[in-house]
Amino acid sequence: MKPVTVSTLREMKRRGEKIACLTAYDYSFASLLDRAGVDMVMVGDSLGMVMQGHDTTLPVSVADMVYHSRCVARGVDRALIITDMPFMSYQESPQHACASAGRLMQKGGAQVVKLEGGEPMAASVRFLVERGIPVCAHLGLTPQSVHQLGGYRVQGREANAAERIRRDAKVMQDAGASLLVLEAVPSELAKTITLDLEIPTIGIGAGPDCDGQVLVLHDMLGLYPRPSPKFSKNFMQGAASPEAAVQAYIAAVKSGAFPGPEHGFHTT
Ligand code: KIV
Numbered sequence: 001m002k003p004v005t006v007s008t009l010r011e012m013k014r015r016g017e018k019i020a021c022l023t024a025y026d027y028s029f030a031s032l033l034d035r036a037g038v039d040m041v042m043v044g045d046s047l048g049m050v051m052q053g054h055d056t057t058l059p060v061s062v063a064d065m066v067y068h069s070r071c072v073a074r075g076v077d078r079a080l081i082i083t084d085m086p087f088m089s090y091q092e093s094p095q096h097a098c099a100s101a102g103r104l105m106q107k108g109g110a111q112v113v114k115l116e117g118g119e120p121m122a123a124s125v126r127f128l129v130e131r132g133i134p135v136c137a138h139l140g141l142t143p144q145s146v147h148q149l150g151g152y153r154v155q156g157r158e159a160n161a162a163e164r165i166r167r168d169a170k171v172m173q174d175a176g177a178s179l180l181v182l183e184a185v186p187s188e189l190a191k192t193i194t195l196d197l198e199i200p201t202i203g204i205g206a207g208p209d210c211d212g213q214v215l216v217l218h219d220m221l222g223l224y225p226r227p228s229p230k231f232s233k234n235f236m237q238g239a240a241s242p243e244a245a246v247q248a249y250i251a252a253v254k255s256g257a258f259p260g261p262e263h264g265f266h267t268t
Contacts, residue, residue, distance in 0.1 A: 004039050004080040006112065006134050006178040012039070012211070013200040019212025020253040021082075021202055022220065022246065025051050025068045029217060029242075030075030036246040038079050040202075042214055043069045043110070045084040045144070050218040057143050060086040062100050066108040073109025082136050082179075083110035087144045090115050094127030101133050112178060116142035118168025122175040129176030137172035139165050140206065141184035152229070154205070156185040157268045169193045169201075181214065182206040184231065187264040205231030207264040213253045220249055231263045 002008075012019055021040035024030040025047045033041050047068055048060040062085075069083040083104045090097035097115070104110040113128070114136040115121060125135050140155045149155070156162040166189065169180055180201045182190045187207025194201045194210050203210030218224040219232040221242055228234070235252075239245035252258035 001078050003078055006080070009039065009080070009179065009200045009212075010198070013198075018254050018256065019200055019202060020250045021212055021214040022249065023047075023214070023217045024072050024075075025217075027071045027075040030072040032075075032243055033217075033246055034076045034079050036243060037250055038246070039212070040080045040082055040214075041072055041076055042114070043072050043081065043083040043108075044114075044216065045086045046216050048086075050216060050224050056146050057084075058087045058146075060084075062086060062089045062103055065089075066103055069104060069108030069110050080111055081109060082112040082114050083108055085113050085115045090121075090124055091117075094124040097124040098127055098131060098133070101128055105133065112136050114138055114179075114181065116144050118164070119171045122171050125172060125175040125177055134178045135176065136179040136181060136202075137169075137177040138181040138183065139168050139172070139185075140182045143183075152184070154184045154186070154265045156189045157265070162186070162189045162267065165189060166193055166196065169197060173197050173199050182210060184229075184265065186267040188267050203259070205229060205259075205263065205265065208256055208259055213259065215249070221245055231259065231265075233258060233263060 019039045023042045023044040045057040045060045048054045048057040089100035101113045112134040116138040156165045184205040190206035191209035200211035202212040202214050204214050219228040220235045222234040222236045235245040235249045
């Protein structure tokens with residue numbers, strides 16, 4: 001069983017094979033996802049909400065991410081492990097970003113680190129990549145900016161906002177990012193960006209045309225007690241076990257059946 005690398009994902013994009021990703025925060029679920037055949041396991045800072053019960057991801061620390069990433073890494077043999085850089089662990093300077101990313105990789109077993117933001121983060125992305133740290137960028141709805149965005153809202157509906165996200169996507173690729181997560185953006189915009197870029201795009205609420213999809217595990221298993229976003233789907237409905245639900249998700253992503261039109265957003 002060959003481990004998935006960033007090169008594998010790029011090759012999948014080239015072949016038109018969809019990439020299936022889910023979040024995980026512990027050993028048992030990470031092992032279940034890996035056995036089921038996800039291509040990437042994302043240790044998201046969404047753990048602040050689904051594991052810790054906060055209203056936002058802002059209280060999550062590097063120590064929290066190291067702890068959960070290490071638990072996940074023990075359960076994964078094949079999938080690529082992407083770990084979120086939490087709020088204020090990278091925004092201050094490229095050097096600060098590098099110190100945080102180093103901890104996530106050395107102590108947490110992260111293989112790629114993910115950070116939120118566009119052009120203002122380009123210098124940090126370049127700094128990390130030049131030091132051998134693969135980076136996944138994250139644009140659109142960036143939950144660490146929830147207070148600045150005025151809530152968990154769809155981004156890039158107006159032409160100028162869409163153009164900015166499109167430009168930021170190119171800037172992130174040019175800075176050396178290996179992957180790009182697009183969250184809660186119109187499907188048309190995600191399709192354009194996916195065609196623009198050589199690196200794979202991973203959508204969450206970004207329509208069917210991204211190179212891959214990611215969902216928060218607790219949303220797709222119906223475990224989160226608060227309302228889940230419109231772009232999510234509960235795969236436990238009709239499934240005999242969590243393993244069957246995860247297999248159904250992977251099959252739906254690979255065949256293009258998920259996300260459906262009801263999970264997407266459109267330009268105004
Ligand atoms: O924190 C998270 O889980 C994420 C993804 C779902 C994209 O950033």
